[in-house]
Amino acid sequence: QKEVEQNSGPLSVPEGAIASLNCTYSDRGSQSFFWYRQYSGKSPELIMFIYSNGDKEDGRFTAQLNKASQYVSLLIRDSQPSDSATYLCAVRENQGGKLIFGQGTELSVKP
Amino acid sequence: DAGITQSPRHKVTETGTPVTLRCHQTENHRYMYWYRQDPGHGLRLIHYSYGVKDTDKGEVSDGYSVSRSKTEDFLLTLESATSSQTSVYFCAIRGPRLDYGYTFGSGTRLTVV
Numbered sequence: 001q002k003e004v005e006q007n008s009g010p011l012s013v014p015e016g017a018i019a020s021l022n023c024t025y026s027d028r029g030s031q032s033f034f035w036y037r038q039y040s041g042k043s044p045e046l047i048m049f050i051y052s053n054g055d056k057e058d059g060r061f062t063a064q065l066n067k068a069s070q071y072v073s074l075l076i077r078d079s080q081p082s083d084s085a086t087y088l089c090a091v092r093e094n095q096g097g098k099l100i101f102g103q104g105t106e107l108s109v110k111p
Numbered sequence: 112d113a114g115i116t117q118s119p120r121h122k123v124t125e126t127g128t129p130v131t132l133r134c135h136q137t138e139n140h141r142y143m144y145w146y147r148q149d150p151g152h153g154l155r156l157i158h159y160s161y162g163v164k165d166t167d168k169g170e171v172s173d174g175y176s177v178s179r180s181k182t183e184d185f186l187l188t189l190e191s192a193t194s195s196q197t198s199v200y201f202c203a204i205r206g207p208r209l210d211y212g213y214t215f216g217s218g219t220r221l222t223v224v
Contacts, residue, residue, distance in 0.1 A: 008151075032210050034212045036212070042217075042218075043201055043215040043216060043217050043218050044154070044201070044213075044215050045215075046212040046213070046214070049210060049212055051210060088153070088154065090212070090213075098144075098156060098159065098169075099212070099213060101146075101153050101154040101155075102153060103151065103152065103153035104153055
């Protein structure tokens, strides 16, 4: 059973701080990794994808990938109350190509 | 969401009745997916399709069937609804490249009473 694990939270950070969200996965052959944001009552929205070891930056978001440790993270700099949402980590299966989702981490940014 | 719509958005149904949820896309994508989302379980794959009339089971397929007679439509049927199928159902589509993520529909909130 291929698994994607996330701390369910809630993770609470003050406005302006860095929020760090973590994800581990079991399928060592996985090549593509995705972060989705889901506001309460809404559908998941893709915010980042990464497939090479290291960091990938997009505005206030940085995705970090370490395939040797089977670990992917999302950093949100200068967190804003509007970043309060559940963040889902997804890993593409090496065989078949389907996405396997973690349970999500609830982030709360306090003004 | 742009290019993908789900209907209905909300539905209440009685135990034992069949229910069909519809997913419609205008992107001409080959791959379509049905997920359910429940507290504590995240998104779980029910069924998926990789082309017209080509479908396969996901991890929680028991009690569900699907059909895809046209590229744009992917139907999910609960053959005899049970209370354990009360959930939010999301349809998703994926473009042709493996580094594409999924685009999700707005979801259907189904309550089985």
